[in-house]
Amino acid sequence: MDEFSLIDRFWKPLGDAVTHSEVIEGIGNDGAVVRCPPGQDQVMTMDTLVEGVHFPSDMPPHALGWRALAVNLSDLAAMGAQPLCFTLSVTLPEASTSWLAAFADGMKALAVRENIQLVGGDTTRGPLSITVQAQGLLPAGSAVRRGNAQPGDRICVSGSLGEAGEALNWLDESDTPDPAVDTALQRYRYPEPRLALGQWLREAGSAAVDVSDGLLADLGHLLLDRGARLDWQALPVSDGLVSLRGLEGARRLAASAGDDYELLFVWPGGGPAPSGPKGSALPLTVIGTVTEGAGVTLNGPEGSIQLEEQGYTHFGGHHD
Ligand code: ADP
Ligand code: MG
Secondary structure, eight states: OOHHHHIIIIIHHHHHTOOOTTEEEOBTBSSOEEOOOTTEEEEEEEEEEEBTTTBOTTOOHHHHHHHHHHHHHHHHHHHTOEEEEEEEEEEESSOOHHHHHHHHHHHHHHHHHTTOEEEEEEEEESSOEEEEEEEEEEETTOOOOSSOOOTTOEEEEESOOSHHHHHHHHHHHOOSOOGGGHHHHHHHHSOOOOHHHHHHHHHHTOOEEEOSSOHHHHHHHHHTTOEEEEEGGGOOOOHHHHHHHHHHHHHHHHHHOOOOOOEEEEEOSSSOOOOOSTTOOOOEEEEEEEESSSSEEEEETTEEEEEOTTHHHHTTOOOO
């Protein structure tokens, strides 16, 4: 199949699955044309997934399609943006129609659900690699930034942590399916971008990041030159992860493993804890407090451990 029939067969239908009035020209021209509505700011983000570096070689294409879009939507979520459109660069060793169909299906499921339109891209031959560049909108001046934390603010995280990391460990070590890790595998393959929460945080004027590298690593990105006191026992872990790893093992993963794509954010001290968007069932957990000086103190069962700046990476968070 040549490049053009491939575009017609897989990317055009994906682009037609969602339409936004802001998109003047989508797939088919040399470039897409998008009109930014007055009073809105445009947020842009990009993430590349390389086979063998960011995902294992046997990752099912349906999951890969979902995940490539999900990690970008997670960045839009962390900024408080509403998804608008994206471009997609696909580099493939060969044009397998069954592979492409599954990939496009996985991506379409999330694109339709989150109302984001594919407006263009590139299709080339080479080692498997996927790049998505996503764009979102928010009211002018309202983006949720990093580094907005004040001493005394609470540090909060959505959902639970560590499960995607457990799935990755498991994929590295074994290739026999084990139903006990199904939930963890699902979380690794199909990350859930926390878009509603991110947009809700915009109103609260707080700072946020998404947890892609691991809690401690991303906490450093959130706080910049501030520090934190974290409560080890508050780290939110799922029952499933606890049954696989024990409580302490689960918390260790929650502190260091990446790929969960929860939102980590600061919330003013005093007053009520964050409740999240109306009607949302996503749990929000206060896990610590922002401190004046740099460095992170972990208050655990054996007293408190001081993690210096290098402690972030030391704790295992990888970054590519
Ligand atoms: P050009 O040669 O001008 O870069 P192409 O021939 O590569 O254009 O692509 C033709 C059209 O198909 C363009 O509108 C381009 O954006 C779109 N396209 C190509 N690959 C993809 C893809 N992976 N996803 C979405 N659109 C794509
Ligand atoms: Mg051209």
